[in-house]
Amino acid sequence: MGQSSTNLAALIGSRICHDLISPIGAINNGLELLGMSGGAPGPEMDLIQESVGNASARIRFFRIAFGASGEQMMGRTEVVSILNDLMEGGRLDVAWGPMDAQPRASVRLAFLALLCVETAMPYGGRIEISQTDGHWLLHGRADKLNVVEAHWSLLATKDIPSDLRPAHVQFVLLPLIATDENRRIVTELNASEVKLRF
Secondary structure (H helix, E strand, O other): OOHHHHHHHHHHHHHHHHHHHHHHHHHHHHHHHHHHOOOOOOHHHHHHHHHHHHHHHHHHHHHHHHOOOOOOEEOHHHHHHHHHHHHOOOOEEEEEOOOOOEEHHHHHHHHHHHHHHHHOOOOOEEEEEEEEOOEEEEEEEOOOOOOOHHHHHHHHHOOOOOOOOHHHOHHHHHHHHHHHOOOOOEEEEOOOEEEEEO
């Protein structure tokens, strides 16, 4: 998978997310109007609102992680908002360290790396994302990890196995995009910590 294939996949991701965010936003607006017009609140409405909010958060996140990066910068407020909405009600706590705006290409790598680290922490924990002089670190800590070596080895080999599942595509996409950005993925794993650098 060369750079042109990676770019094409990113454009497809951007297109899908762009086309989905509008109808989900419209559903959310409709729910707000129902609430203002005295529509009957109840567990059904709460469930719909929660589901729409969750879908919107995922699409906003996926649009960055799997979409085209472009040249624009992303401010801390926007990134933190996306991460907070994505993790709301979950077992993971994610802390975004950079205070300054960051290039969207770097945020995309950080989001893909987050998806990798998240797979090792199914029981919850905390992931801290930091950046120093252009070098990024994702540091996950948990009482119990579940590291699947076959997935993590893909970060080094850059192979695309024939049995790759959609849930693990980030392990192939991250090193490919990192290579396009002249970066190298370095991982460090132990019983309670996951570190991923690029």
